[in-house]
Structure formats: C-alpha cells, structure tokens
Amino acid sequence: MSTPIPLTRHQGLEALELRAPDGAAATLLLHGAHLLSWTPAGAGEQLYLSPSSAYATGQAVRGGVPVIFPQFAGRGTGLRHGFARTKPWQLVSAEVGSDDAMAVLRLQDDDATRLVWPHRFEAELCVRVAGRSLEIELACENRGEESFDFTAALHTYLGLGSLLDASVRGFSGLHYWDSIKNSEQRQRVDLLLPEPPLDRIYHQVEQDLTLTEEPVGRPGRRVTIRQQGFADAVIWNPGAEACAQLPDMPDSDWQRMLCIEAAAIDRPIRLEPGESWAGMQSLVLE
Numbered sequence: 001m002s003t004p005i006p007l008t009r010h011q012g013l014e015a016l017e018l019r020a021p022d023g024a025a026a027t028l029l030l031h032g033a034h035l036l037s038w039t040p041a042g043a044g045e046q047l048y049l050s051p052s053s054a055y056a057t058g059q060a061v062r063g064g065v066p067v068i069f070p071q072f073a074g075r076g077t078g079l080r081h082g083f084a085r086t087k088p089w090q091l092v093s094a095e096v097g098s099d100d101a102m103a104v105l106r107l108q109d110d111d112a113t114r115l116v117w118p119h120r121f122e123a124e125l126c127v128r129v130a131g132r133s134l135e136i137e138l139a140c141e142n143r144g145e146e147s148f149d150f151t152a153a154l155h156t157y158l159g160l161g162s163l164l165d166a167s168v169r170g171f172s173g174l175h176y177w178d179s180i181k182n183s184e185q186r187q188r189v190d191l192l193l194p195e196p197p198l199d200r201i202y203h204q205v206e207q208d209l210t211l212t213e214e215p216v217g218r219p220g221r222r223v224t225i226r227q228q229g230f231a232d233a234v235i236w237n238p239g240a241e242a243c244a245q246l247p248d249m250p251d252s253d254w255q256r257m258l259c260i261e262a263a264a265i266d267r268p269i270r271l272e273p274g275e276s277w278a279g280m281q282s283l284v285l286e
C-alpha cells in the first residue's frame with residue numbers, strides 16, 4: 001500500500017516533502033530536481049544548504065544535491081554544469097510506501113535545451129529515503145535518431161560541524177585529476193584530510209567512500225557513500241578565498257561543507273538512439 005505525497009511549496013518553489021514511516025525525510029524541489037535536505041530516521045540534517053542561496057527560475061541552488069547534466073563544469077561548449085539544475089522538472093510520482101518515501105521527476109528536451117544541446121532525451125531523477133539511507137538515481141534515455149555524449153554528476157554537498165574534524169577514506173591507489181594544480185596525480189594513502197581549496201576528480205571509484213567527523217568531546221558521525229554507474233568521484237571545497245567570491249554562500253561556510261559527488265566526467269556516457277543509462281549515489285548514516 002502506498003500514499004501519494006502532495007506537492008507543496010518551499011522558498012516559493014514547488015517542492016515535495018518526503019517522509020518515510022520511520023521518520024526518514026527529504027525535501028526535493030521540482031526546480032532542478034534539487035534535493036535540499038536529508039534527515040535520516042532519528043538523526044539531524046546531513047546536507048549543507050547555503051542560507052544565501054537564490055531560489056529563482058534559471059538559477060542554481062547552492063547546496064543540497066544539484067543535478068549536473070549534460071555537461072560537467074566548463075568541459076564543453078554548453079552551460080557550466082549543464083542546464084538540468086536550473087530547469088523545472090515534471091513530477092512523475094511521489095509516494096510513501098510501507099517502509100520508505102520515494103519520488104521520481106522527469107526532464108525532457110525542449111526548444112531551450114535543444115538550442116544549447118541539440119539532442120532529444122528524457123532524464124529521470126529518483127530519490128528514496130528509508131531509515132538511515134538515501135538513494136539518488138539519475139537516468140537518461142536517448143529519444144533521438146543520433147547518438148550523443150554527456151557528462152553528469154550528483155553534486156552532493158555534505159554538511160559538516162567543522163571541516164577540521166572531517167576525513168574521507170576510500171581513495172587509496174586511485175588516480176585523480178587535480179583541477180587546482182592542473183595535473184594528474186595518484187593517491188597512495190587511503191585517508192584524505194581535506195585541506196582546501198580542494199577540487200579533484202578521482203577516477204575508477206569502485207569502493208565505498210567513508211566520510212568521518214570526529215569532533216573532540218562530541219559524538220562523531222560516519223556516512224558511507226556508494227556509487228554505481230558513475231566511474232568518477234569529485235571532492236570539492238572552495239576554501240576561504242574562492243568561497244568569498246561566491247555570491248550565494250557566506251564567506252566562512254566553506255568550513256561547514258564538503259562536496260562528494262558521484263560523476264561521469266573522464267569518459268563521457270555515450271548513448272545510441274533508444275539506449276539508456278542510469279547512475280546512482282547512495283548514502284548511509286552509520
């Protein structure tokens with residue numbers, strides 16, 4: 001048995017409040033299919049959301065989980081980080097099940113998207129919360145008559161008490177592109193103590209990543225991050241200087257976030273007519 005979730009409004013935009021029977025919850029905007037909030041059952045907010053973010057048509061929200069499609073960053077001739085994060089998506093379904101809450105949103109090509117990316121496509125984003133877990137799945141189908149390539153990411157902003165207490169594990173032996181040093185590097189140790197500015201694209205990420213926060217005298221936190229269908233993982237923190245240049249983020253908030261993104265960048269996804277692809281990022285609060 002399932003119960004439909006009604007559309008509501010958040011910051012003046014259409015939104016869905018997902019709440020599973022066990023209390024796990026998430027807030028999803030139709031604008032950009034942007035996930036703003038994730039609170040696992042019995043726990044607090046896990047995502048960073050900028051208090052100075054804009055909520056307006058054509059603008060991207062700073063924080064939560066922006067959907068990056070069909071272009072990652074400036075790697076192409078299209079819009080930086082693609083158009084998906086600034087377009088209105090359509091509601092396909094949203095319901096509370098016996099042990100979860102789930103929503104599916106859809107984006108199709110239109111005159112505006114074909115102007116910047118001349119392809120016919122149908123993308124879907126599915127968000128599911130249950131207990132201590134969050135699953136975000138992005139899928140895309142080629143609805144046209146020619147093949148196309150795209151890059152994509154689920155640009156997850158994890159919220160932190162303090163970056164100083166945070167570490168990430170799971171990168172040992174991986175090669176990465178350091179976008180700040182503009183060079184390819186290899187990570188030898190497993191442990192990453194984020195020292196911003198940090199902007200890396202790790203390749204061939206097959207193992208789970210673990211974000212740990214260990215504040216002195218306060219309870220710690222561990223989130224396991226798994227990805228499927230996405231070969232790369234991006235770690236990004238702007239640091240003090242670049243954060244001060246961001247109009248939609250308070251100057252000191254780089255200390256309160258770390259982006260861990262499931263991404264397909266290094267080898268763009270190629271879809272032949274009629275073909276489809278799906279990639280998922282799942283997060284579990286231990």
Ligand SMILES: O=P(O)(O)OC[C@H]1O[C@@H](O)[C@H](O)[C@@H](O)[C@@H]1O
Nearest residue numbers: 073080081155179199234236261
């Ligand atoms: O400011 P934007 O467009 O949301 O991008 C934020 C960051 O997104 C990350 O994914 C990129 O690796 C960074 O280079 C970029 O600065």
